[in-house]
Each structure stands twice: as structure tokens, then as C-alpha cells.
Amino acid sequence: MPDPATITDALRAAQARGLLPTSLGTAELRELGEDVLARSVFTARGTNAVFVDALKKVVDELAGGNMDEATARVTLMETLRAVGYTPEGGFPDAPEGSVPPALAGTLQDLSSKRRLDLIIQTQRGLMVGAGQKMRGSVPERLRLAPAWELVRVLPVEVPRDWPSRWLLAGGRMSEGGRMIALKGDPLWGELGSYQNFQDALGVDHPPFAFNSDMGWDEVPAREVRRLGITGPDGETPEEWLASEPRTLTGKQPLPIPVLSTRDMDPEIVRTLEAGGAVVRGDQATIPAGTAELDRRAAERDARRQERMERAVREAREAYERGGTP
Amino acid sequence: MNVEVNIRDEAGPALVRIQTGLRNRQALHAQIARDGENFLKTYGRTISAEHHRTASRLGAKPTNHLLNAYQAIESEGKPELAELRIPRASRLRAAFGDYVVRPGSGKTYLTIPDHADVYGRRVREFPEGTFRFAILHAHRVFPVLLFAAAGGRHKAGDVAYWLRRELTIQADTTLIRFDLLAEEARDSVEEYIDTLRRGGEA
Numbered sequence A: 001m002p003d004p005a006t007i008t009d010a011l012r013a014a015q016a017r018g019l020l021p022t023s024l025g026t027a028e029l030r031e032l033g034e035d036v037l038a039r040s041v042f043t044a045r046g047t048n049a050v051f052v053d054a055l056k057k058v059v060d061e062l063a064g065g066n067m068d069e070a071t072a073r074v075t076l077m078e079t080l081r082a083v084g085y086t087p088e089g090g091f092p093d094a095p096e097g098s099v100p101p102a103l104a105g106t107l108q109d110l111s112s113k114r115r116l117d118l119i120i121q122t123q124r125g126l127m128v129g130a131g132q133k134m135r136g137s138v139p140e141r142l143r144l145a146p147a148w149e150l151v152r153v154l155p156v157e158v159p160r161d162w163p164s165r166w167l168l169a170g171g172r173m174s175e176g177g178r179m180i181a182l183k184g185d186p187l188w189g190e191l192g193s194y195q196n197f198q199d200a201l202g203v204d205h206p207p208f209a210f211n212s213d214m215g216w217d218e219v220p221a222r223e224v225r226r227l228g229i230t231g232p233d234g235e236t237p238e239e240w241l242a243s244e245p246r247t248l249t250g251k252q253p254l255p256i257p258v259l260s261t262r263d264m265d266p267e268i269v270r271t272l273e274a275g276g277a278v279v280r281g282d283q284a285t286i287p288a289g290t291a292e293l294d295r296r297a298a299e300r301d302a303r304r305q306e307r308m309e310r311a312v313r314e315a316r317e318a319y320e321r322g323g324t325p
Numbered sequence B: 001m002n003v004e005v006n007i008r009d010e011a012g013p014a015l016v017r018i019q020t021g022l023r024n025r026q027a028l029h030a031q032i033a034r035d036g037e038n039f040l041k042t043y044g045r046t047i048s049a050e051h052h053r054t055a056s057r058l059g060a061k062p063t064n065h066l067l068n069a070y071q072a073i074e075s076e077g078k079p080e081l082a083e084l085r086i087p088r089a090s091r092l093r094a095a096f097g098d099y100v101v102r103p104g105s106g107k108t109y110l111t112i113p114d115h116a117d118v119y120g121r122r123v124r125e126f127p128e129g130t131f132r133f134a135i136l137h138a139h140r141v142f143p144v145l146l147f148a149a150a151g152g153r154h155k156a157g158d159v160a161y162w163l164r165r166e167l168t169i170q171a172d173t174t175l176i177r178f179d180l181l182a183e184e185a186r187d188s189v190e191e192y193i194d195t196l197r198r199g200g201e202a
Helices: A009-015 A026-032 A034-038 A049-063 A069-082 A113-136 A139-144 A162-168 A186-191 A221-227 A237-242 A266-274 A289-320 B011-023 B025-048 B053-058 B065-071 B091-096 B178-198
Strands: A147-152 A178-182 A214-219 B074-077 B082-085 B099-101 B110-113 B131-137 B141-147 B159-164 B167-169
Touching (some): A049 A113, A113 B074, A178 A221, A178 A237, A221 A237, B025 B082, B091 B099
Antiparallel strands (some): A147 A178, A147 A214, B099 B167
């Protein structure tokens, strides 16, 4: 039992799910609907309840940071051995003919390294992504960083064309080809919808698709304003968050945000008020003025960039000296 | 001569807002936590792409264990502290000092892979009879697991795993730069206060 004080968001997301032993393949599982899948731990053609139960426990341990992937793989492999799984015959308790025989070592073989890696990495990625979404949706985080940026977390030799997917999902390219949208924007759901993309996982958070190696960075409010990021119908971040947007699955509304009128065009404030919005805060500023604050913000950005470059440079030097295995 | 003096308190509401904001430690800690998490994840993404010494030496595919560990970092602003949660079953543990790894219960040895065919994999993942136990004699004795037969990229007799009763993992202060996290936190506090000064809400 993990220490409640150190429980991770990924583990919270993992623990909220039930078990779904099934003989269906991935494509057939999709027919069950996103709601069932989002709340279930399953693996295609995993009919055995003992195995799926072990999978849930392993995912919980991974999500809690208490188990590494190699141990997870061995645990699942030993569970498969213990319940008598074979690639040719499947699980002994599965109804005859319910699962087609698999060639040992292929992705269809539940006990193959490739398959177990895929299961573990997908489940781990889903839990980390769900935890990140959960964490980014609390009111303080919505105010500090109202948008996500889609980023590649791992370089791959042949990347899928994510910019095209972004545009297909209804996204707009920001400065420098950056893919940024407000939290809760339906396009995140479109990006992970298997009605749009065959390899999608049916979620509105990273990794969006099998083996995508894509993730999220939070985008600070100031950057969002600078880039002019808006909601799907041109709403300001404040307007969008005030509308309590629902994700594609439509089951998880974001928390009610605190609406701020800071730096907002007075015309927009009047429009909001006329529209019945509850506008809190005022336009008061202290005499320091915005020029000084802008200068401080620019200096801060420069310090942060320099800090990151220094950290990477020093890590690289230490690594080359052999300090890091 | 008539002199009319109008006193308007323009700074008062802003000062009240700043005072209120500074009392709201959870919001302040949320800013510090978020910036710390982002700093570590961005840093981790950059350095872990370069840290594949063992995989490179063996000619194996990297496991991306370090990258995954960085991506699993979480943060939370609580009323009393800004919290960063680091996965303990990962190499990031070395950021907190030396530590000794010992085999789990019922096991005698740790297995250190030394061949591309076994890199990132556990002995138990292979069928029985894949390896044979041996003792190598050099300046001292080294228990090892050798490949029993040729296959993949190995020949019979190649070292697959070194066996150790325990392993001390040296501290690695470059994994998590606590000094730079403290600098980042200072900037987070400044940004938080500036947000309040601009009229933002805490």
C-alpha cells in the first residue's frame, strides 16, 4: 500500500480503473467505446482474469514509481507461465477457438518481449498522461498555464506526421510550427480519437497513440497571451476556461477556473459582463507600471534559458568525463 | 484662493491583492512546483537522449529508462510546501546520494547485462538452459552467466551477465540539479509576485 502522502497522480489514475479480461483484439475493443476503455485495464486477447489482475497491479506499481519496466515484464511473464499460457493455445481456460493461435515471439504472442513491452509502455504512458492531465487541471495550474504544447519526448528514426494530424484534428500552428492549444480544447480528444487515427488510444491526453513518444509541456499564461492562443471558436483562455469545457469523451469537465481580467482589453471585459459572466478582480495596477514588469519578465526568461543551457552543458561535460554511467 | 485636494487610493486595492496573494501559499507553491517539474522534464528530455553509454557500448537499443523516469516526475503545490515527486525505482534515486542495490528476497545475485542480446532484460525472461553459470578468474573471481549456445549476436561462451551480490550506485548530482531548482524557485516567486502586481489573481 503506497504512502498516501506520496501517492502519484499517475497512480490515482491507474487505481481508478477496473479489470476487463477479454478475448477481443484491439480493433474490436474499440467498439466497446471510450468510456469503458478509459475505466478499464485490458489487453487485447487477454482473457484470463488472473493475468489482467496482475497487469493492473503491475501498472499500479509502475505508476507509483515503485517498479521498473524490466521487473514489470518479468512479473507478467511469470504470471503467464503460472496460468499455463502458450502462444499456440492461449489461456487454458479460454473457450476453444475464441483466441486465434499466435506465432511465438510475434506481437500476437502475449508472452513475447515485444508484446509485453508494448503493453507496459502503453499502460505506463497512459497513466503518466492521465496523471499529467489531472494535475494540469487544478485551478492554480489552469491559471498559471492554461494551455498544453504537444512535444516529442523521444526522438525516433521515422516519426509519424504529427503536424498533419494536428491540422486534421483542427489545430492551428503557432509561431515556429509549435502545436499549442488550450487545456480542455476538443482537439486533444480528436488527436487521440481512433475514429480519426487508426493507431490512436481513445484518450485526450498523451501518448494519444500506440508508441507515439509524444507528450505535453505546459505553456505559461504569458506565453499563451503572446502567441494569441484561443479556444476552438476564438475564445480567450479566460472565456474558454470559464465555459467549463469538456473533453472529447465528455465525461471529465475541467474544474471551474478563476477568471482574471488582468491585461484584458476593457472592451472584452465589458462584453463578458454584458454576457453575464462573473468577472472578478479589477484593473488596478500599482505605480510600478507594466514596462518595469515586462523588463523583469524578459530578464527572467533569459535567466531561465541560460540556466537550462548551463545545466545541459555541465551534464554533458560530466557524462563525457565518465561521471554518469 | 480655493484649493481642492482629492485623495484617491489607487494603490490600496493592489496592495491588498498582493498581501492576499502572498498569504495564499498554495498558489505560490503551485507556481514553484509547476516550474520545477517543467525544468526537470525539459532538462531530462535533453540529457537522457545523450545518456546511452552502456547501450552504445553493447550495440543495444537504449531502454530509455532515464527518459521515462524524468517524464514520470510529478509536482503539486500544497499549502505548506511545493512538492516534486521523483520515481524511486529509477536511476534518479542516485540524485539523492550513493545507494546500494541488493538482490530481492530469495535471490543471490544481481545480474548486470553485458551483451546486446540481453541488455534491458532479466534472466528470467529467457528459457531455462539459455545460460550457464561460471566463475571467471582474473585478479579476483567473477561469477558470470555465459551463453550456453550460439544465437542472435552471441556465441556460446560469451558473457551475458555479470553476477554481483550487491552493487553500489554512485551519487550523480547531475541528474537533478537542486542548486538550479532553487534558482528556478526564486524566479517562480518573482513571477508570482509580478503576476499579482500586474493585477492577476492569486
